[in-house]
Amino acid sequence: MNKNILWRDLYAAAMLELDHAKLGKRIQEALAAIQCAVDEQLEVRDSRNAEEMQALTDATHNLMTLQRVELSIVVPPTGYLRWRPKEATS
Numbered sequence: 233m234n235k236n237i238l239w240r241d242l243y244a245a246a247m248l249e250l251d252h253a254k255l256g257k258r259i260q261e262a263l264a265a266i267q268c269a270v271d272e273q274l275e276v277r278d279s280r281n282a283e284e285m286q287a288l289t290d291a292t293h294n295l296m297t298l299q300r301v302e303l304s305i306v307v308p309p310t311g312y313l314r315w316r317p318k319e320a321t322s
Contacts, residue, residue, distance in 0.1 A: 239265040243291045247298065259299050266292055 242265045246258035266288050273281050273288070299305045 239269045239288070239291070243295065246295055252302065256299070256303055256305070259295050259303075262295055263292065266295075 239262065242258070242262040246255070246262040249255045249258045270285070270288050273285055
């Protein structure tokens, strides 16, 4: 299965999960898939994958917010994404 589709499917499943008993597991599965996708993107890092990296970053932040709000769990963001966008240069 395409890793891009996998992380997006797992992300959607976590964001739409209504059962709190399942939510934590869904979030962790999605975050793990996102990290795999980040690792894959870092191997072929070029200007064409900037949009995908932004989508991965946004998804991670959304999942961490969901986890914090719905499950009262706070996890430092540095544990999930090893990629950081380049600072804009003038």
